[in-house]
Amino acid sequence: HAGVHRARVNQAVVFPNIAQQLVARLHAAVQATLREWIALMPVETIETDPWLLYWSGICELPVAPAASRTQFERALRLFDAAHDEAGMLLSWSVIVQTFLYELDDLRPLDSWLDWIDARFRQGLSFRAPEVEASVVTGMTGILAWRKPERPDAGAWLEATHALPRKTANRDACVRAYTNSALFLIWRGEFGQARLLIDTMRTMIESQPVSPLRIVTLKVVEAMVFSSSADDRASALLSVAEGLDTARETGVHI
Numbered sequence: 464h465a466g467v468h469r470a471r472v473n474q475a476v477v478f479p480n481i482a483q484q485l486v487a488r489l490h491a492a493v494q495a496t497l498r499e500w501i502a503l504m505p506v507e508t509i510e511t512d513p514w515l516l517y518w519s520g521i522c523e524l525p526v527a528p529a530a531s532r533t534q535f536e537r538a539l540r541l542f543d544a545a546h547d548e549a550g551m552l553l554s555w556s557v558i559v560q561t562f563l564y565e566l567d568d569l570r571p572l573d574s575w576l577d578w579i580d581a582r583f584r585q586g587l588s589f590r591a592p593e594v595e596a597s598v599v600t601g602m603t604g605i606l607a608w609r610k611p612e613r614p615d616a617g618a619w620l621e622a623t624h625a626l627p628r629k630t631a632n633r634d635a636c637v638r639a640y641t642n643s644a645l646f647l648i649w650r651g652e653f654g655q656a657r658l659l660i661d662t663m664r665t666m667i668e669s670q671p672v673s674p675l676r677i678v679t680l681k682v683v684e685a686m687v688f689s690s691s692a693d694d695r696a697s698a699l700l701s702v703a704e705g706l707d708t709a710r711e712t713g714v715h716i
Contacts, residue, residue: 519534520535532562681702
């Protein structure tokens with residue numbers, strides 16, 4: 464029993480530090496490892512540690528976005544209480560993601576936009592490229608699906624283009640590019656959207672990204688290709704590739 468107790472104590476100390484180093488590296492194998500580690504933790508430890516709640520939510524996000532949102536919201540409250548700005552912003556970003564993956568009632572995004580705007584008015588600054596990338600992906604998602612009329616939309620699109628020069632986190636970059644491409648599609652700027660898609664393909668070739676990101680990219684590809692009668696075959700191919708990835712990985716949107 465003493466050995467088990469020591470193991471749990473060590474996990475409680477070490478796990479959050481390891482998790483923070485994996486922000487830019489979450490893929491299927493890492494996700495499975497995280498889920499296994501979290502399963503070893505006492506429930507009371509998870510419920511009081513914002514990083515454990517955050518990563519528990521990340522493990523659930525691809526398959527149960529609504530359920531993961533509860534964990535992210537609890538993590539955000541704990542980060543806020545601890546004055547951990549990076550943790551709050553990362554949690555905010557994935558809360559936004561949960562609504563975009565669910566694509567049900569998007570109205571709550573308005574209050575989450577108010578939340579981040581209030582932080583900007585208080586002098587919010589990005590202390591790490593990964594945190595900036597997360598906020599950019601959240602903002603471009605809200606722009607695409609809820610607030611395309613915002614006057615600062617152009618600035619967020621520019622911020623998206625700058626991400627690959629600031630962070631090696633290709634998963635976050637592809638997410639921001641996907642949201643920006645959707646925004647451009649709604650505006651009828653299919654040529655610009657296609658350029659973003661080409662850039663995303665190059666990113667994925669240079670560094671693997673999560674299956675969820677690939678499935679989402681295929682959806683956006685199909686939307687762009689279906690805008691032209693000459694590209695309908697390419698649109699169908701993108702749909703087929705997205706469905707294949709979903710079946711192989713169990714990730715659905």
